[in-house]
Amino acid sequence: MELSPRYELLASKIEEKIGDKLSRSLSSTGQLTYELPPTELVECCRFLRDADGCKFEMLMDLCGIDYLEYGETEWDTAEATNSGFSRGVQDRASDDGELRREGDAEYSPKGRFAVIYQLLSITCNHRIQLKTFCEDDEYPIVDSVISIWNCANWFEREAFDLFGILFRGHPDLRRILTDYGFIGHPFRKDFPLVGNVEMRYDPEKGRVIYEPVTIEPRTLVPRVIRTDNRYEPQLKGSKDA
């Protein structure tokens, strides 16, 4: 989908000044999105906040994302074999943390972890999305933007808590949403939905104890990706014409 003229203008303004640092990424929804390397993040953000015509004085949202299983399905639908369709549930216990890219999706992430920023300008009434990929999958770290937008504090703590993404320069990077003493980063794709431990009161010990989970994870509706002709841009274009 194409950008509206207003956003085209904004994009040309941004790209004129810092175009060599960031790249516009494809958007299917008409939303202006830029990808930029973590090394340029703070500088670009400061520019976007202060420059005339940008004035992104508010950071509305900051979130982490884990691209480990992007485009991966739980059920092969393309071809039916003699034995029929698979039952749809795969054992994911053998995950090795490697990013798989043989999936059906078009978009290919540049790393496992990314941080996404939603900026809003009240002065100029526009929004923009920034995305930065952490360079190291094992030790994901990006610079903190607290000095630019103070509200990033808790959002960065949340991304750290749920994804284990570290923020360089954050004054107080503690867990925020999970329990005191929680182990692991629950929103990572290799963290099971049912969790790793469960908790109960042990009458003998007289306290609450943690034990490995007893529930078995199951998939009720398998994840499938179907290519739908209605959303193919070239077909859609020809129908309109």
Next chain:
Amino acid sequence: MPEIQNLTMNFGPQHPAAHGVLRMVLEMDGEVIQRADPHIGLLHRGTEKLAESKPYNQSIGYMDRLDYVSMMCNEHGYVLAIERLLKLTPPKRAQYIRVMFDEITRILNHLLWIGSHSLDVGAMAMFLYAFREREDLMDCYEAVSGTRMHATYYRPGGVYRDLPEKMPKYQPSQYRKDKDLKRLNEARSGSLLDFIEDFTDRFPKLVDEYETLLTENRIWRQRTVNIGVVSPDRAMQLGFSGPMLRGSGVLWDLRKHQPYETYAELDFDVPLGVNGDCYDRYLVRIEELRQSNHIIRQCIEWLRSNAGPVMIKDHKVAPPERLEMKDDMEGLIHHFKLFTEGYCVPEGEVYAAIEHPKGEFGVYISSDGANKPYRVKIRAAGFAHLSSMNEMVQGHMLADMVAVIGTQDIVFGEIDR
């Protein structure tokens, strides 16, 4: 000379003024707060992770449970994000119904806010009055969706069903006899729209009533004026939105500035505060109650004169009519596929934001083309507001912190997610 040390105090998570499960670790110098450290997450349910493991439509019900005092607005944000990815536009009538219920929800939310806020700072009666009116609005929820709170009424492509022609009535019981019953059922004799109209007739007078209790009240003013002052610049830095931002005097309302659904066609004003204190935010929300009432009236008028579908006819996304499903093979297939597998959403990412009663409620969805979202992130207004707690209460007395919690309109369902 004795050494005087700051006292560390624990507030909540079981404190009635903590609005749920807020735990605050306060560093006190006598009765003056030096530092406040809110500990959240006691209500964390992993809504976003759960949504990643379910087809799109099955998560709508989770959205109701985020901010459990403004249920339909949460649904709206989520449904809007899906619609943007699918490039769907719901029928006009569905849009008007959504706007009407968004505003009903805003009144519901602000009524609970004013009730609990004033209860926290010492005005008992407000709570009872606010809940009296909430009851009527809950009945609207029930009439349209079957449940009083967790409606699951908004669906991608429209709303679940059209407004009912009949309003459920009270039945006689040993507690409700003839005269009472007649009074209660009088407004319920017509359709849902008649009932809502009757409510909007009564409501402005009721808001006046609330104001006589609070606006000029000496105690109320002493507890709220100049408490928790936030300057416009700081409000933007801290990521405020909604009444919190407008209370500081920043003119920003998504309904006006980035209109969605039919807000562009409706007439309403955006109230602004001047000083950015608790009292101004109170005045802003009170005026929002009146403005919402005004919007609802316009919606009723439009809905009365314009019939039409409330759901799109694309059966890849919206289920077919029951009759069609029974008669028609294709309808049956559509029905089966939709309720087993759901629908696949084209690859892409979107951030959809709405003007929630508490502020900007944003939903970021990243889709890889599957029938389940790849990542859902919910941007709850209360999360950013609560993160400013330390700054807002520093140097205030302990009792003022309760007023600040009240003014932030905190609900833990959406903060902890």
